[in-house]
Amino acid sequence: MVVETATQTVKAGLAQMLKGGVIMDVVTPEHARIAEEAGACSVMALERVPSDIRATGGVARMSDPSLIRGIIDAVSIPVMAKVRIGHFVEASILEALGVDYIDESEVLTPADESFHINKHEFAVPFVCGCRDLGEALRRIAEGAAMIRTKGEAGTGNIVEAVRHMRSVQGSIRALQSMGDEELVSYARDIGAPVELVRQTREMGRLPVVNFAAGGVATPADAALMMRLGADGVFVGSGIFKSEEPARMANAIVRAVTHYQDDDVLAEVSTNLPKAMPGIEIAEIPEPELLAKRGW
């Protein structure tokens, strides 16, 4: 019997199993258990949620392995963890720890200003952020098995997530009306491999699962991203920076499953605990915008 591991099918396949679900940022095993109990399909283990990274400043790095191990031991759902853009040694460490997915993330301080990690070399699958179709396909070309639109993490403001999702989805719609002769120059214009451009046109969607991230603070935000075409939602600071994390987590999970059902959305939005305060994007100094990290 032929048995193969670490194929693109099993890497991208795990992301397919996460679809229609909510992936929650957690900083302790206790948070992880609350997330699992609320119905999270996966958790992202990290030392500080993005809004705290934003507040504290300094270089943000991979979390301490003891924290990640503690979270792996606390739950049975898949555990993800973040590495700095281009930091392939942090990625090797996370692979050795047995994390199920690695997020090569702009939320941490980039380690390499020219190159992302060659993700094909790893057995563990990677998720990467994007702002537009070209960026998504560049990451897939490097081996990403899952994509998330970046949004602007730690702001509690959905506007950038909407901008990035609309950009990706709008480009895919435009691509579908293009003739074969247009594809090569379009691929050049967006800086993506023509074969992936062609595949995207044929599938009418990104070739891998695409979640929304960066700014989801309420159930309505989560449902908005689903209606714009997200396969699922990452919630970072939005849950454990709200006043009642367990209730907010439950409400967002429900909103993602029933994103087309206005009655359910009205119900889960009623008398919610206070969401995280949120930041106006224009008030963030240019160098502190996370989405601009990576290319």
Add this chain to the structure above:
Amino acid sequence: MGSMRNLTAAGADAVTVGVLALQGDFAEHAAALRRVGAQAHEVRTLDQLEQVDGLIIPGGESTTIARLLLAYELRAPIIALGRSGFPIWGTCAGAILLAEEIVTLDRPGLHLIPMVVERNAYGRQIDSFEAELDPGPLGGRPLHAVFIRAPRIRSVSNDVEVLLRLGPEYDDEAVAVQYGSLLATTFHPELTEDGRLHRRFVEMCEQYGSQRDAGQVPAAAGGSG
């Protein structure tokens, strides 16, 4: 087979198979059903459950789906249906939920198939794999199977039919079983182009639909489990 329904065109006569759409790869199952000529409906509510001739519980996170089944009051109706001869097929997370006994799931499943299933039993994601299976009763070429953080069927009762097994490297363990109208696979047929298992399930649904139309099985849903 046995039914006169037209399965080729997915028209008004095609059998309607529900795919539980609480979380997981339900869209992939719906596409696979359409490829074999069935209509696929997403099921999130009791009303939607009452309008289908069979139900697929897809791959996804079993803890998440188990929780949502309870929260949305679908668990008891699905158990009642499953006991009444209504076809249900669980893949991966779905197979876990169908098992009578689940190792390491701290919330209730559906307890419909007398077997013991252990979650994530091959290891973590880096141990996920693809393998060629002997096609057994499906006939024809080997079946390509994708196992993702898959569960293992640790034991089955004597009246459960084992359809497919992994090779001797894995002790010939069962990976696809049938128990009356209930089907469970620990891998993901919806991630490959091979439509044999979807066709088999559609035929089970077709048969159920025609028996129900003839008044030979109780009308769907309702009831408490």
